Amino acid sequence: MKYLNYFLILFLFTVNFYCSYAQNISPEEVKNAEYTYKTPDGDGTGKVYMGREIASLMSFHGKSWLERASRSKEENTELAISNLPVTPSSVVADIGAGSGFYTFRIAPVVPEGKVYAVEIQDNAIQYLKERSKESGQNNVEVVKGNEKSPNLPANTIDLVIMVDVYHELLYPREMLQEIKKALKPDGKLLLIEYRGEDPKLAIKKLHKMTVEQINKELSANGFHLVKNGQFMNIQHFLVFEKQ
Known part of the structure; x- marks a missing residue:
């Protein structure tokens, strides 16, 4: 007893x-219970979200690859920009702007608006500031974000664009929630990602995504797909709105 x-x-x-x-x-x-962990695959973080291993962040030392002369032709950059859902007065946020390859091509399309170039790497931030000053494009503003937030003002953005960036977000759930806050009620989110459905595409596996996986993750975070543009050579052009 x-x-x-x-x-x-x-x-x-x-x-x-x-x-x-x-x-x-x-x-x-x-929130973190939604992430699981495994032994990292090549170029992976070992962190898994909704069945997908998050890819390692591309270092800014790869700037020359971002600015390669053949990129526009390979990726249909001009066609992508001509299809952006923007007006001359739109406010755009280029999250993961890198070298500003898209940022400084979008800026002339929104002369009465603004383009936020968002980065988390200090060397990228410095480069973007210098390039902005040299280009004389006064409607470009460089913003330092972090792993969980782009640090953008609430309810001010017409279009958020991420070009080959989403698959590297270490906290995709948190980032998407912060993007929702920054978007206007009718604001849009554009993801341009290499096609994971194409096994012949010579891009590392973790740096490609399928429409199915993207839609799965975005839907779980309060976005719905409004345009699936398959007009680019090797990438998806997926436009989402807040549900």
Whole structure:
């Protein structure tokens, strides 16, 4: 009987402890439960979101590849920009702007608006600021974001664009929620991603995405697909709106 009482007291203590712990779990801990972890694949982080391993972040040391002379032709850059859902007064955010390859091509399309060039790498931030000053494009503003937020003002953005960036977001759920806050009620999110459906496309596996996977993740975060433009050579052109 003495041992039974001992184990009963221990059991009740354990139950009370875990009940108390569960009540004090932070929202951040609950969100992070949506991520799982594994041994990283080549060029992967080992962090998994909705069945997809998040790719490692491309270093800004790869700037020359972003600015390669053949890129516009390979990726139909001009065609992509001509299909942007913008007006001359639109406010656009280029998240993961890198070298500004898209930023400084979009800026002339929105002469009465603005383009936020968002980056998290300090060397990219410095480069974008210098390039903005040299180009004389006064409607470009460089913003330092972080892994969970683009640090954009609420309810101000007409179009968020991410070009071959989404698959590298270390916190896709948190970033999408912050993007929703920054978008106007009728604002749009454009993802341009290399086609994961094409096994012959010579891009690393984790740096490609399928429409199915993108739609799965975006739908779970309150976005719905409004345009699936398959007019580009090797990339998807997917436009989303807030649900």
